[in-house]
Amino acid sequence: MYPNASLYGEKELGGLHVMYVLNDTPDKYRLPVDPKFPATAIAWKDVIQPLGWAVGGLTILGLALNYIIAREAKMTKSLPGKKENK
């Protein structure tokens, strides 16, 4: 009776939490046949987010490391920031 009947929402985008029993193919219901995540959503979640944490974290770590080393070096070199008056 319904040769094209289909189940929509089971596999699309890894499962939609809602399933539709359709009498015909999804496109007849104006549903996207093969929906995809937008590239920007993937770029944001998998690139921008981790990149932001990595860059921010490494920067602060690097600055802290620099402070420890530079302070030590300055003390042993007797204020080179102020010397060299020629």
Added chain:
Amino acid sequence: MTTKNESVIEKYSKAGRILHNIHTVAFVILFLTGLILFIPQLAFLAQHDWTRMIHRVAAAIFILAPLTYFIVKPKAALHAVKQAFVWGKDDLGWLKAAPRYYFLSDEEGMPPQGEMNTGQKLWWFIVVVFSAVFIATGLVMLLLKNIAPPEVFQWMVFVHDVSFIVTGAMLFVHIYLGVIHPLMTEAWKAISTGVVSAEYAKSHHRLWYDEKVKKADEKGK
């Protein structure tokens, strides 16, 4: 001969410092109200419109402050923007010598610097370029929200976020070098009072110092 005998030299004009401080405050507010969108756990703060309103008000200040400066001090503004794009082989020398200097206090191999050293210029370049990117992408998001195709809008968010990461990280470096780094003894003084000691100018900005002395000498004659 005046400059030689005076112990201080003007590094930043009053108008320049006011612009710097207004722009900084605006940027920090933009940074924080943007950061809560970047950290999913804090995103609930944005569900009422007020953080987004604050973001927009700060954005308006972020745009209007440099524009005002351009109108009031067109010569100084143009001179400053130009400096961001003038690069030479001394800059390469600075980049090579910088790690030993900033970590080990080793001044050897550090080429004499102009009004801005290479590192300051790099930051300044980032400020100029990414401010433009921030403003362009932000305006598209604000004004063309319902007009631009969703893909365009989403890529604007993406570029806005990349700018946020670059400038945010570099802002930490900028504040660190200006306020905390053991060798930058007078950077904070320069931006808060406008002047540095002749001694500091000589050791940190030799080319600029020499130029100032020469100009002062010519005036004195």
